[in-house]
Amino acid sequence: MKKLINAPDRVVDEALAGMAAAHPDLIRVEEPNIIVRKDAPKRGKVGIISGGGSGHEPMHGGFVGMGMLDAACPGAVFTSPVPDQMQAATRAVNGGAGVLHIVKNYTGDIMNFDLAAQLTEAEGIPVKSVVIADDVAVKDSLYTAGRRGVGGTVLAEKIVGGAAEAGANLDKVTALCQKVQDNVRSMGMALTSCTVPAAGKPTFELADDEMEIGIGIHGEPGRTRMKLAPADDIVEMLMVPILEDLPFKSGDKVLAFVNGMGGTPLIELYVVYNAVNKILKGRGITIARNLVGNYITSLDMAGCSISLLRLDDEMTRFWDAPVHTPGLRWGV
């Protein structure tokens, strides 16, 4: 393992301290390891919190700030946070209008957020939860834990954060978050494994000439392992399941999100975006908005994911709304 760290068990704490030192104008870091918007709680504004294992930076901590999240709860690397963190975050951002929890669909995240929601509701803070489950690589059936929450989470956090900033109430932001979930589909692939610092070696083995299609953001295996192919073919393999699942149709306006897994250079992500653009053009689907870059990563994994969100006017308006966070900034 070759990493810029001091000790595996200090990675999360030291990274949080670094974030706090780098962005004192936007965030503050509080015990027990929560990242809170500097001016929270905002009186009368719905608080938006999310959280999950660390190792996906900038998600979620990098999305705390004006127009997006009010707080983030980072767990250990690839491990969901504990209920104490979500309880503390919910209290810290409650401005009297209630708090929305945006939860990615993983067994541990669901359980820990559930426990926290029960405890904070008992304290008298209204809490709603929306589960993001957008990964089409996983069969959504009674026989699995359901689809994983991946790239759609970033889009939901931005759009919902914009609405909360504009003064939407708890029911409105909850419905909007559910609308994003209902209209977003994603799928990813890996060229290499990632290495969890505490584990010290790659999570899985992938030969030099192999790739994993349908990978999860924690290195969970996907649909198939196969020989490496040209980028255009790989994009086709990701796009077809995404397009057919919703399904996306000619005339739809979409937000196309090409995300890097952490170890892939931006030049390759633009090669991917070029292929996405051609496929959508060919199907008569308009890319109304886009996002290209490393936003929901998997440590040092090389690879990418693609998310498509079918937009309407409301989602487009709040996507365009000003945002100022360590990881995403426009309009200010």
Next chain:
Amino acid sequence: MDQTGRLSFDDVRGWIRRFAAQIVANKVYLTELDSAIGDADHGINMDRGFQAALPKLEALTGEDPGAACKLVGSTLISTVGGAGGPLYGSLFLQFGIALSGHDTTSLNEWLTGLDLGIAAIQRLGKAEAGDKTMLDTLMPARDALKQALADGKSPREALLGAASAAEAGMIGTIPIVARRGRASYLGERSAGHQDPGATSSCMLVKAAADEWAA
């Protein structure tokens, strides 16, 4: 544990200590099992939980065996994260409920705790027997213990039987296709791997047998 199956505060603390020692010693092994079908953190997370729980357990004084379990349960919920934190935390909280408030505590109350714990795990994880989870170890262990005690076997015999059933259940997870938790994403590819949660749960039952029936 005496001949009648009576469990003291020190017996219960000894069981938890032994389980914790097994987790700590097998941190890498459990994590390796988890990298095959999960997300490579089970041993690391459980180790972190017990590193936090053990000093508190050693500092605990009193006579109530349930208090030791409750302390460990709440510490695991606050420090482990993942699915393991709520699941093992709830299991120990249920042992705490079952072992508290009696003049004398026995293996029967421990069995009640196991029963309540299994119900809590099912509620949280929405899993059944045969889904390739920790339940595939705990349920056969519970059934074997219940049957043996009902048949009038000695507490020692009953516990040893429970430990064997746990081990058989753990090995039985190898061919199963997972239906819950992260391993379920793998579908057919999850077959051929022993479940990490079933493995750590087997350590919990065996620790009781090793501590009380050896």
